[in-house]
Amino acid sequence: MQTSSKMRTNTLKSNLSPLHLGLLSLAVACAAPAFAGGVTLQPKAGDPLLGLTKVQQGRFAAGRVSYMTPFGNATGLGPVFNKSNCQSCHSNPVGGWGSISVTRFGIEDKGEFYPLESLGGSLLQAFAISDPCRETIPEEATVTSVRVTNSSMAFGLIEAIPDAAIAANADPDDSNGDGISGRVHWVLPLEASPSSPLRAGRFGWKAQIATVLSFSGDATLMEMGITNALIGTENAPNGDAALLASCDTVADPEDTPDASGFTFIERVTNFQRYLAQPPQTPRSGMSGELVFNAIGCNACHVRDWTTSNSPALETAIRNKAIRPYSDFLIHDMGTLGDGVQDGDANELEMRTPTLWNLRTRDPMLHNGAAAGGTFADRVSAAIAAHGPLGEGAASAAAFAALSANDKAKLVAFLDSLGRDEFDIDGDRNITMDDFTTFVNCQGSTFNADSPCAIGDIDQNGVINLADMQGFLLAAQRDGIDTSLDCDNDGTVDLVEIFNGSPDRNLDGVPDDCAPCVADFDGDGAVLASDLAALLGGWGSPSFDLDGDGITGAGDLATLLSSWGACP
Numbered sequence: 363m364q365t366s367s368k369m370r371t372n373t374l375k376s377n378l379s380p381l382h383l384g385l386l387s388l389a390v391a392c393a394a395p396a397f398a399g400g401v402t403l404q405p406k407a408g409d410p411l412l413g414l415t416k417v418q419q420g421r422f423a424a425g426r427v428s429y430m431t432p433f434g435n436a437t438g439l440g441p442v443f444n445k446s447n448c449q450s451c452h453s454n455p456v457g458g459w460g461s462i463s464v465t466r467f468g469i470e471d472k473g474e475f476y477p478l479e480s481l482g483g484s485l486l487q488a489f490a491i492s493d494p495c496r497e498t499i500p501e502e503a504t505v506t507s508v509r510v511t512n513s514s515m516a517f518g519l520i521e522a523i524p525d526a527a528i529a530a531n532a533d534p535d536d537s538n539g540d541g542i543s544g545r546v547h548w549v550l551p552l553e554a555s556p557s558s559p560l561r562a563g564r565f566g567w568k569a570q571i572a573t574v575l576s577f578s579g580d581a582t583l584m585e586m587g588i589t590n591a592l593i594g595t596e597n598a599p600n601g602d603a604a605l606l607a608s609c610d611t612v613a614d615p616e617d618t619p620d621a622s623g624f625t626f627i628e629r630v631t632n633f634q635r636y637l638a639q640p641p642q643t644p645r646s647g648m649s650g651e652l653v654f655n656a657i658g659c660n661a662c663h664v665r666d667w668t669t670s671n672s673p674a675l676e677t678a679i680r681n682k683a684i685r686p687y688s689d690f691l692i693h694d695m696g697t698l699g700d701g702v703q704d705g706d707a708n709e710l711e712m713r714t715p716t717l718w719n720l721r722t723r724d725p726m727l728h729n730g731a732a733a734g735g736t737f738a739d740r741v742s743a744a745i746a747a748h749g750p751l752g753e754g755a756a757s758a759a760a761f762a763a764l765s766a767n768d769k770a771k772l773v774a775f776l777d778s779l780g781r782d783e784f785d786i787d788g789d790r791n792i793t794m795d796d797f798t799t800f801v802n803c804q805g806s807t808f809n810a811d812s813p814c815a816i817g818d819i820d821q822n823g824v825i826n827l828a829d830m831q832g833f834l835l836a837a838q839r840d841g842i843d844t845s846l847d848c849d850n851d852g853t854v855d856l857v858e859i860f861n862g863s864p865d866r867n868l869d870g871v872p873d874d875c876a877p878c879v880a881d882f883d884g885d886g887a888v889l890a891s892d893l894a895a896l897l898g899g900w901g902s903p904s905f906d907l908d909g910d911g912i913t914g915a916g917d918l919a920t921l922l923s924s925w926g927a928c929p
């Protein structure tokens with residue numbers, strides 16, 4: 363190894379020592395790692411916010427357990443319900459979106475929607491703790507509509523967006539004439555007294571709920587049949603009170619405080635409020651965002667928001683800049699409307715969904731209509747569904763008219779929403795493939811659309827040791843042992859390779875550490891017997907040393923270069 367790279371290595375080593383200590387506590391606390399140089403890994407989707415106190419981290423963890431724990435008959439499940447825990451629908455990741463949908467039903471009559479509340483509407487509970495209590499879609503229903511599970515990422519941050527900021531984007535009469543007339547869905551939180559001011563709804567496909575606690579109370583009763591402090595009355599199966607009485611054996615409210623004084627709905631609220639915003643990588647953004655803006659996607663999918671600076675909020679939530687790509691307003695989406703009146707949102711009106719973990723999402727749209735295929739297929743289908751009627755029509759048409767190149771750019775940008783740091787190949791796992799690309803980015807200049815930009819965590823335009831520190835943390839977070847140091851020289855193997863040591867078989871161990879890789883028969887030397895074995899396997903994968911998949915000239919060269927007794 364050359365002197366110059368040794369020196370660089372030493373610089374890194376001194377930076378690394380405090381970092382390794384940090385990692386130990388990190389594994390326990392499950393917080394996102396920070397490293398010298400001032401750059402911090404963005405949390406993965408499903409991880410907690412950065413900057414939570416120990417107490418808050420504990421609440422996040424306990425809330426996550428509650429969110430995943432099934433209720434049973436004895437603890438109050440049902441009598442009618444859809445699932446026994448939150449995570450069984452919000453599964454990707456825990457607290458995220460899911461492919462399970464729920465069904466709404468009602469009657470559409472002369473342009474009015476009636477939710478058939480007296481017959482158990484509008485939400486169908488598809489299961490029951492005993493057969494006689496099972497709910498069915500009543501014959502009277504003329505409208506049924508499905509809603510796919512959406513995600514609770516960063517709900518504390520979204521909750522902390524001031525109502526006035528959301529209202530500032532509303533333009534109910536389209537006074538600026540841009541064809542887009544979003545409006546606020548004003549609602550009363552379940553926990554608020556009836557005389558309190560209405561709040562700007564932001565959660566749910568119709569922005570029908572304003573606070574996380576309200577959604578928790580609502581979902582706990584509606585999806586699981588657990589009566590709680592916010593909704594104390596059970597859903598009668600298809601509205602039948604006698605059936606309810608015969609099936610419901612647990613006294614209300616079923617959700618009561620635990621030994622530490624927290625109710626279930628408080629627990630799951632803590633979890634959802636402390637979920638971090640999903641990552642966006644490269645951090646610099648990509649040129650496809652200019653296309654996104656040029657064709658008017660950003661008129662509804664608004665990027666930048668700042669949370670309230672209220673001292674009542676946790677430090678981790680207060681006064682934070684976030685990029686959810688939503689205006690949280692309801693829009694007339696024409697044929698994309700779900701046909702259901704929900705609060706003040708009519709049959710055609712849908713809330714702009716956040717896009718910040720879009721890349722993992724399958725299916726997309728409230729009815730799950732954009733499903734399967736590639737990410738580009740799903741996105742294209744979702745955009746096409748924004749037209750031909752409704753406020754999204756113009757941007758859908760503009761997308762259809764884009765050149766193939768601009769479409770690809772737009773899709774590549776959307777694919778950066780939810781991408782983990784250093785996940786260059788986008789497979790949601792840091793692997794040697796990502797490392798190899800990352801290492802090869804050294805010395806090259808690149809633009810924001812290059813895979814190299816994903817590895818440039820400090821965004822200074824080059825891949826250098828500071829980025830390598832970030833890579834080690836990301837790799838460690840994904841379960842790679844980054845402490846391996848085959849020659850015990852104090853510089854870990856991955857850093858040696860980053861600094862130029864050859865690793866022809868791409869196993870993460872520098873080749874000079876394994877001079878005897880060609881000692882196939884294990885007799886302590888590379889000799890004629892090994893040469894014969896290699897030649898015998900020529901063209902097959904058996905003696906592949908350089909990682910190209912077959913035994914060939916490169917492998918022969920490695921063998922010959924290590925001829926003789928192993929050191």
Ligand code: HEC
Nearest residue numbers: 444445448451509510511512513565566567577581582585
């Ligand atoms: C049967 C599946 C199912 C279960 C179980 C379930 N949810 Fe949901 N969840 C959904 C669906 C479907 C939606 C979209 C509903 C809508 O907008 O009307 C949703 C939406 C939400 C939202 C709003 C998300 C957004 O992006 O606006 C929150 C918050 C939420 N659920 C919390 C919970 C909690 C907490 C639990 C457990 C108490 C739970 N859910 C259980 C299916 C489920």
Ligand code: HEC
Nearest residue numbers: 659662693698712713714715726727728744753754757761
């Ligand atoms: C008029 C406001 C508006 C405009 C303009 C708009 N969208 Fe949307 N977008 C929405 C709404 C509302 C939905 C949810 C519709 C539904 O599922 O019923 C949505 C859904 C989506 C989804 C699916 C998200 C998910 O989680 O399921 C994607 C992707 C998307 N939009 C991308 C775009 C792109 C790209 C553009 C520009 C071509 C665009 N949108 C323009 C309002 C808009």
